[in-house]
Amino acid sequence: MTVTVDAGVEMRILLDATRSEGACVSSHDRLGWVVHGRNEGYAKLIHLTEKDEEIKAARVSLGVLEPFLRWPLLWRRYFRLMEVCAEEMNNAKINVSNFCKLVRRGVEQGIKTGNGFLNDGKTFRGYPVVGYNHLMQSASGCQFDSRYKENDLCPWKAKKLKSNDTICGWDTQVNGVYYYHTSIAIPLSRITEAIRDLKQLRDMDPSAFCALESYVGVLFRYFKGSTDYLSHKEDSVVVEFNYFRYRELGRPRWNGHLMDEIEQMLLQKYGGVPHFGKNRVYTFDGAANRTANPGKFLEVKKHLDPKGYFSSGWSDGVLGIGKGLQIWRDGCALDGLCVCKEDRHCAPDKGFVCRAEKFGRMLMFACNCDTEKCNLSVMKSIYMTINVS
Missing domain, CATH: 3.30.465.10 (Uridine Diphospho-n-acetylenolpyruvylglucosamine Reductase; domain 3)
Structure with a gap:
């Protein structure tokens, strides 16, 4: 058909x-x-x-x-598709703080309730969850609600939200959640090694992973290799996670260095390819060169659009034919615009400086806190922000 x-x-x-x-x-x-x-x-x-x-x-x-x-x-x-939960929560020995306790309760509640999955369309009784594939979408469609007419799918535009209104938390039209979204594909043949590295990072600072648990942890998606230009060269696993983001630029995040180190590890050690519709700016530097046949894609592009009507400085940078994508300025590393080289790329006035962290043979650069005091201050700020929103 x-x-x-x-x-x-x-x-x-x-x-x-x-x-x-x-x-x-x-x-x-x-x-x-x-x-x-x-x-x-x-x-x-x-x-x-x-x-x-x-x-x-x-x-x-x-x-x-x-x-x-x-x-x-x-x-x-x-x-029909089957969704299986494979959480091993007891394997992680978390250094519990008030924030981590709050996050853990949310994780346990999500596991208990199935994170919205239903076995019969009404209730959740446990995994596996089986359903038709056209209904097994993980998040989309939340803006649709049978209580509203088809031409009024965005009720918050015309009136104040009621407690039972259905909205998308990430909709930019409402003051909902605000976060960074990392999504980087690495070869399937190396996923075991990558998980081992993630666990090693976790063991170095267990409490830091609370920041990931507050956004359902680390997700894995699987893709077949393809000969299509700019696609994955081989069967791949996408390592994906969300984490807190301030609405103001230049504000340090609690244990934000962990997210930077995970991203750099996936990109540098494993030759990761960022999802072209997600991720932060610096992750796209040189990304096209790690995909399948980028040169042939450029040949087709030149043939179909020789004058570059549909291109921009950003797309040229992603394709590796323009200037570099990283933006160097004060605080740039905190906003994912660059990988820090100097302290000014972080927030030295708040105690966050650029540090080189050695992980195996790889050297990673991230904004880290000089003292535990400033890290706790940032964590308190995030905690208050979550409770207010």
């Missing part, structure tokens, strides 16, 4: 329209898009199929090729 969709169609609407036919998305087959006619003075439509080499660039286009008009998708009969 093939379904052809126009540009701009929302995935939820598409899923709702096809589930009545008992179908779910499988893969894309071919696509067409509008292309500037270079010197012809008009736009022309190019239709790509699996036989065309350019389709390998189109699948991970980063928006720098051309605007898509239509994308035919392959569908198959929907099937």
